[in-house]
Amino acid sequence: MTTQTNTxxxxxxxxxxxxxxxxxxxxxxxxxxxxVLAAVLTVAGLYVGFVVAPTDATQGEAxxxxxxxxxxxxxxxxxYVVMAFWSAVGLxxxxxxxxxxxxxxAPTGALFTFIALWTGSLWGKPTWGTWWVWDARLTSELILxxxxxxxxxxxASIDERRRADRxxxxxxxxxxxxxxxxxxxxxxxxxxxxGASVSLTKAPxxxxxxxxxxxxxxLAFWMYSIAVVMIRARCEIRESQ
Amino acid sequence: MNDLLYLNGYGFxxxxxxxxxxxxxxxELVALRKRTQRK
Numbered sequence: 001m002t003t004q005t006n007t008x009x010x011x012x013x014x015x016x017x018x019x020x021x022x023x024x025x026x027x028x029x030x031x032x033x034x035x036v037l038a039a040v041l042t043v044a045g046l047y048v049g050f051v052v053a054p055t056d057a058t059q060g061e062a063x064x065x066x067x068x069x070x071x072x073x074x075x076x077x078x079x080y081v082v083m084a085f086w087s088a089v090g091l092x093x094x095x096x097x098x099x100x101x102x103x104x105x106a107p108t109g110a111l112f113t114f115i116a117l118w119t120g121s122l123w124g125k126p127t128w129g130t131w132w133v134w135d136a137r138l139t140s141e142l143i144l145x146x147x148x149x150x151x152x153x154x155x156a157s158i159d160e161r162r163r164a165d166r167x168x169x170x171x172x173x174x175x176x177x178x179x180x181x182x183x184x185x186x187x188x189x190x191x192x193x194x195g196a197s198v199s200l201t202k203a204p205x206x207x208x209x210x211x212x213x214x215x216x217x218x219l220a221f222w223m224y225s226i227a228v229v230m231i232r233a234r235c236e237i238r239e240s241q
Numbered sequence: 242m243n244d245l246l247y248l249n250g251y252g253f254x255x256x257x258x259x260x261x262x263x264x265x266x267x268x269e270l271v272a273l274r275k276r277t278q279r280k
Contacts, residue, residue, distance in 0.1 A: 061248035065258045072262070111265055119258040126254050228269060235276045 020097050020237040027237075031230035038223035045216030053209045065123040066210070070197075071218040073116035075225055076144060077179050079109035083151075084176035087169035099165040100240075102172060103155060104232035108225050110148035117141060128192055136185035137193035140178060147175040161240070 017023050049067040056063035083105040090098035120138065121131045132138065151168045158164035181188075186195045197206045198214070206214075246252050 055249075060251060062251040062254055064248070064251075064255050068258060068262050108269065111269060115262050115265060118261055122254045122258045126251055224266065228273060231273050231277065235273070 018095055018097050020100065020240075023097055024234055024237050027230040027234050031227045031234070034223045034230065035227035038220050038227055041216055041220035041223060045213055045220050048209065048216055049213035053207070053213050056210075059127055062123060062126045063210075065119050067213050067217045069116060069119040069123055070214055071221045072112045072119060073141070074218055075221045076109060076113035076116050076141070077182055078222075079105050079112060079225060080144060080147070080172075081176060081179055083109060084172045087172040090165060091169050091173070099169065100233050100236045101229070102169060103165070103236055104229045105225075106148055106151050106155070106168075107232070108228050110145060110152065112221065112225070113141065113145040113148060117145065124192075133192050135191040135193060136189035137182065137191050140182040140185050143178055144175075144182060147171070147178060150175075 017026060045067060049064060053064075055061055083102045086098045086102040086105070089095060090102060117138070120141075124133075125131050151171050154168045154171060155164050158167060185191060186193050198211065246256070248255050
């Protein structure tokens with residue numbers, strides 16, 4: 001009997017954390033750890049990107065935009081998928097915390113999508129000769145920004161919390177189809193945008209030190225997102241009580 | 242220092258990206274801080 005009880009309490013009680021009241025202090029701890037990691041990784045990423053990494057042979061110094069552009073673009077897609085996941089959980093299980101998490105992700109996701117578009121535009125001008133083209137990659141990323149805006153607008157325009165959550169969640173889940181379109185757009189269509197330099201199936205096509213700087217910045221943005229989402233989720237929990 | 246700002250003529254594009262990115266992240270942090278302090 002004792003062994004059975006020990007086994008039961010030894011595992012993490014996931015559903016215990018699904019209550020906003022018990023999640024609140026945990027979110028505070030996670031935000032602190034992720035925030036510190038984000039600061040350390042940002043300093044390390046910028047050091048590698050600007051001090052250690054050499055000038056690119058073909059793009060010169062302009063390539064240094066890669067350290068924030070790729071990291072922001074990855075986060076814009078990743079955050080949308082996570083937002084859609086929590087939205088689906090919220091719809092399926094009617095879990096309040098799942099809707100809170102989806103709501104907390106949206107502004108940061110929109111921010112990273114804007115940053116990806118902004119830095120892409122500033123990279124496009126010196127390398128392509130234009131700030132913007134209506135090609136598949138850029139257009140689908142712009143649609144992602146509109147999906148985030150649509151989600152935020154729905155949340156803001158419906159007074160009743162539950163209805164707003166369900167309407168937003170539906171948009172988030174339907175809109176997730178856009179994420180693979182963004183990712184594979186450079187393969188499916190003939191675009192001005194270059195193909196992926198890093199993928200799970202083949203070796204990266206860039207210098208190791210540049211790759212290190214890019215991965216450090218991606219991790220930094222990831223940690224930043226976790227910290228900010230946790231803080232916002234705490235605000236949402238507090239304000240809803 | 243001037244070389245770092247100029248970046249072989251790409252300074253406007255590179256720093257334009259970094260300054261706006263970190264300014265936006267800072268604005269988000271300040272806005273969140275204000276929200277956490279609201280009663």
